[in-house]
Amino acid sequence: MKKISILKKAAPFLLTAAMMLGISAPAFAASKEQVDGITLEVNYELSNGMSKSDIDISCDDDEVSSVSISSVTNNEYGKKPKVTLKVKADSDYSFKISSGDNKYTFSKNNISLTGDEATLTKCTVSSSSLSLTLTLPKIGSTDDSALDVEDVSWTDEEDGTVEWEQADDADKYEVKLLRGSSTKETITTTDTSHNFRSVIRSNGKGTYRVKVRAVAGTYKGDWTESDDFDVDEDVLEELGGKSSSGSSSSGSSSGSGSYNPGSGTAKGAWLKDSYGWWYCNADRSYTTNNWQQIDGYWYYFNANGYMMTGWLQSPYSGLWYWLSTDSGTYGRMLTSQWVDNGKYYVDGSGVWTGQTR
Numbered sequence: 001m002k003k004i005s006i007l008k009k010a011a012p013f014l015l016t017a018a019m020m021l022g023i024s025a026p027a028f029a030a031s032k033e034q035v036d037g038i039t040l041e042v043n044y045e046l047s048n049g050m051s052k053s054d055i056d057i058s059c060d061d062d063e064v065s066s067v068s069i070s071s072v073t074n075n076e077y078g079k080k081p082k083v084t085l086k087v088k089a090d091s092d093y094s095f096k097i098s099s100g101d102n103k104y105t106f107s108k109n110n111i112s113l114t115g116d117e118a119t120l121t122k123c124t125v126s127s128s129s130l131s132l133t134l135t136l137p138k139i140g141s142t143d144d145s146a147l148d149v150e151d152v153s154w155t156d157e158e159d160g161t162v163e164w165e166q167a168d169d170a171d172k173y174e175v176k177l178l179r180g181s182s183t184k185e186t187i188t189t190t191d192t193s194h195n196f197r198s199v200i201r202s203n204g205k206g207t208y209r210v211k212v213r214a215v216a217g218t219y220k221g222d223w224t225e226s227d228d229f230d231v232d233e234d235v236l237e238e239l240g241g242k243s244s245s246g247s248s249s250s251g252s253s254s255g256s257g258s259y260n261p262g263s264g265t266a267k268g269a270w271l272k273d274s275y276g277w278w279y280c281n282a283d284r285s286y287t288t289n290n291w292q293q294i295d296g297y298w299y300y301f302n303a304n305g306y307m308m309t310g311w312l313q314s315p316y317s318g319l320w321y322w323l324s325t326d327s328g329t330y331g332r333m334l335t336s337q338w339v340d341n342g343k344y345y346v347d348g349s350g351v352w353t354g355q356t357r
Contacts, residue, residue: 032094035063037110042118046139048077048169048216057085063093077169077216080138087130096127140169147214147221154229160197160239162210162226170214179206198304201239205231276306298333307331320352
């Protein structure tokens with residue numbers, strides 16, 4: 001009897017607790033108001049390589065506390081960028097409610113987009129936030145001039161440099177140098193200028209012009225041509241394309257005091273311009289990207305034909321050489337001595353042995 005009495009007294013308590021538990025959950029869920037719909041305003045600037053900073057998405061609805069852009073992908077020229085963003089609900093609202101018979105889930109149909117053109121392609125819903133993906137128009141589709149190259153012209157210095165204005169969406173540029181109808185050189189560069197001095201002085205007199213077009217990914221713009229650059233005997237000599245009988249055609253001073261890296265000989269002549277020293281052979285040719293022995297000393301000349309100084313790692317052997325920076329031996333490959341302020345030792349072939357001090 002005692003046990004039964006205890007159970008009878010406990011039953012109302014258990015029932016009350018169950019009822020309390022059963023009531024509490026729906027009451028809590030119902031405290032959140034459901035979000036029936038939101039409006040997102042989308043603004044952006046389509047461009048090759050666009051980033052989050054080029055996009056602004058906002059929402060003025062009271063139900064939303066914040067909108068943030070997570071990432072921008074597919075952002076290359078000719079593609080449709082995809083923007084991933086997160087929309088958070090205000091603390092008093094919910095995008096998803098499930099309470100007894102009262103069930104509601106937010107969907108794409110509840111979202112309106114205004115501002116610049118965009119398409120909502122994905123919507124993932126939780127009670128407190130939305131994960132959305134927007135697809136923007138193809139980059140380049142709203143601006144046909146995005147790969148236009150403007151104002152291709154030779155500089156006033158008449159030193160063989162051509163320049164052009166930056167195309168909005170260009171990754172790089174294809175540039176052609178022509179003499180008459182013949183293409184003399186084609187290069188690809190990310191710069192908006194290029195010096196064709198070495199090519200012009202190698203090809204000699206004539207009328208030159210340049211064609212430039214912008215490139216973005218696999219897309220290429222239209223060619224834009226420069227005006228003509230007439231190279232006569234005088235201009236060619238200014239460019240260093242005509243060997244002199246003595247020393248430099250542009251003065252006897254050097255980049256390292258009064259030292260001239262070698263006097264003119266029957267084999268050719270040393271010449272100097274604002275870019276540096278180069279060696280004009282008797283046939284008006286010159287060495288590029290290679291060694292040349294002149295008057296018993298070895299020198300290395302870069303892609304534009306100019307003499308190099310300081311440390312050089314040979315593109316052929318990978319070995320390191322020291323090309324003198326001192327007056328009296330300027331540009332020469334040094335051998336069997338300590339170099340670079342006496343810190344490194346080079347052997348009889350000019351190769352750094354690995355010795356230091």
